[in-house]
Amino acid sequence: xxxxxxxxxxxxxxxxxxxxxxxxxxxxxxxxxxxxxxxxxxxxxxxxxxxxxxxxxxxxxxxxxxxxxxxxxxxxxxxxxxxxxxxxxxxxxxxxxxxxxxxxxxxxxxxxxxxxxxxxxxxxxxxxxxxxxxxxxxxxxxxxxxxxxxxxxxxxxxxxxxxxxxxxxxxxxxxxxxxxxxxxxxxxxxxxxxxxxxxxxxxxxxxxxxxxxxxxxxxxxxxxxxxxxxxxxxxxxxxxxxxxxxxxxxxxxxxxxxxxxxxxxxxxxxxxxxxxxxxxxxxxxxxxxxxxxxxxxxxxxxxxxxxxxxxxxxxxxxxxxxxxxxxxxxxxxxxxxxxxxxxxxxxxxxxxxxxxxxxxxxxxxxxxxxxxxxxxxxxxxxxxxxxxxxxxxxxxxxxxxxxxxxxxxxxxxxxxxxxxxxxxxxxxxxxxxxxxxxxxxxxxxxxxxxxxxxxxxxxxxxxxxxxxxxxxxxxxxxxxxxxxxxxxxxxxxxxxxxxxxxxxxxxxx
Numbered sequence: 015x016x017x018x019x020x021x022x023x024x025x026x027x028x029x030x031x032x033x034x035x036x037x038x039x040x041x042x043x044x045x046x047x048x049x050x051x052x053x054x055x056x057x058x059x060x061x062x063x064x065x066x067x068x069x070x071x072x073x074x075x076x077x078x079x080x081x082x083x084x085x086x087x088x089x090x091x092x093x094x095x096x097x098x099x100x101x102x103x104x105x106x107x108x109x110x111x112x113x114x115x116x117x118x119x120x121x122x123x124x125x126x127x128x129x130x131x132x133x134x135x136x137x138x139x140x141x142x143x144x145x146x147x148x149x150x151x152x153x154x155x156x157x158x159x160x161x162x163x164x165x166x167x168x169x170x171x172x173x174x175x176x177x178x179x180x181x182x183x184x185x186x187x188x189x190x191x192x193x194x195x196x197x198x199x200x201x202x203x204x205x206x207x208x209x210x211x212x213x214x215x216x217x218x219x220x221x222x223x224x225x226x227x228x229x230x231x232x233x234x235x236x237x238x239x240x241x242x243x244x245x246x247x248x249x250x251x252x253x254x255x256x257x258x259x260x261x262x263x264x265x266x267x268x269x270x271x272x273x274x275x276x277x278x279x280x281x282x283x284x285x286x287x288x289x290x291x292x293x294x295x296x297x298x299x300x301x302x303x304x305x306x307x308x309x310x311x312x313x314x315x316x317x318x319x320x321x322x323x324x325x326x327x328x329x330x331x332x333x334x335x336x337x338x339x340x341x342x343x344x345x346x347x348x349x350x351x352x353x354x355x356x357x358x359x360x361x362x363x364x365x366x367x368x369x370x371x372x373x374x375x376x377x378x379x380x381x382x383x384x385x386x387x388x389x390x391x392x393x394x395x396x397x398x399x400x401x402x403x404x405x406x407x408x409x410x411x412x413x414x415x416x417x418x419x420x421x422x423x424x425x426x427x428x429x430x431x432x433x434x435x436x437x438x439x440x441x442x443x444x445x446x447x448x449x450x451x452x453x454x455x456x457x458x459x460x461x462x463x464x465x466x467x468x469x470x471x472x473x474x475x476x477x478x479x480x481x482x483x484x485x486x487x488x489x490x491x492x493x494x495x496x497x498x499x500x501x502x503x504x505x506x507x508x509x510x511x512x513x514x515x516x517x518x519x520x521x522x523x
Contacts, residue, residue, distance in 0.1 A: 267295070340358050
C-alpha cells in the first residue's frame, strides 16, 4: 500500500509540474502580439475605421482571455482626426468550447477607462454611423483560415469611462462640448455588434436583437398631458408623470443593461451621481430609463432618448424633479440670474433638436430648437427683482392683513408650462404670497435680457381701515367684504428691467 501511495504521489507531482510548465510555456508559444498586424487589418476591414493596438497578450487562467492595451478606433472619413474611441485596456474572456466549433464567443468584454467622442459634422451626420467597410485583402498569415468564424459578444462591461458629445457647428462657434460625462460605468448584455455597425457576425446567425428572442424595435408615443384650467397640484403632476410610458426608439435593439456616471455637464448645467436602471442601445439611438441624478441640490428622475439617426438629431426627455435650488439653477442662464429663489418641484417633457444646418445656435437662446410641456411649483421663494421704495414697503405692510413678511416673497408659485418657438408660455400661474395673491398667464423668452409678457389679477388681503380703503382707491379698485382688494395688472419689459403696471391704478404706470 505504501508503494501505491508513493506512485500516486509521484503521478500527482508530475501532473502538477506539467500543468505549471504548460501555464508558463503556452503563453510564450501563443504570442498573440506577433499577430497584431493581422488582427488590426481584420478589424479595419470589418469596421471601415482605422484601428490601433499597442499590444496583444493571452491569459490562460483563471479563464481564457485576450488582453489588448491602448486600443484606438478612428473616425469615419469627414470627421476630426481624434479617435472615436480610446481604451486603456480591453479584456475579452473567451469560451474555449466555442473555439472547437469554429466560433468566437466572448463571454465578457471588459473596457477599462475608455474615452468615447461622439461628434457630428456640418452635414448632420454623426461618427456613430458606420461607413461601408473597405474590401481589402488581408496579407497571408499562419493564423488565418479560409472562412472566418462567427463572433458573438455576450456581455460588455465599461469601467471608469468618459463620454464627450460635440456638435461640429457649435465647435466652430467657439463653444465647448454639448455633453461631458466622467466616471462612466456600464454593463451591457445580449450585444448585437452588427447593429452597432461592427460587421463581426456571419449572415444567417439568427440573431434578432432581443434578449428574449422577440423583435423589440417598436415605438410607443407618450400620452399627452392635458392642460388644467383649475388649481395645479404637485400630486397631480406626479400622477401624470408616473402614468406615462417611455417612447422607445425605432430600429434594432443592439444591447441592454445598466449605467452609472460620477458626474456630467450639459453646457453650463452640472449634474452628479447619475444612474439608469435600464440602458438600451439601438442602431442609431440610445434609451436611458429609470434615470436618477442629483442636480442643483435636488434630485431628478425620468427617462432620456437620444436619436442620432433622426434628421436633425434629437433628444426626448420625461423628467420629474424635487428639491431643486432655483437660484443655483438660474446661474446657467445669464439673463435670469438672481431673479428668483426658492425650491422647485414638478415634471417636464422636453424634446430638443440639433442646431445643425441653421444659424440659430449662435443666438445664445437656451430655448432654441426645444419644445415641451410640464407643471412646476416653486415653494418658499422670493422675487428679488421686485424692489419697492421704503415708504411704499411700509404702506404695504400696514395694510396687508398678515402684518408681516416681504411683499416680494411668496409661499408657493405654480404654473403649467409650454415651451415652443423660443418662449415659455403659461396658461395659468398661481402665486400665494404674504397677504398677496396673483393669478396670471403669459410668456417669457430667455434670449438676451429675457422678454416678459404677462397679465393677470392681483389680490391683497387688507385690513379694513381708512388706509386700506385709500390704497384700494389708488389701485383703481374697491375693498370687498372681508378686506379683499383685487386689481388687474401687466408685467412687461425684461428680466433685467421688469415693468409692473396696473392700468386702473394711480400709482403704477
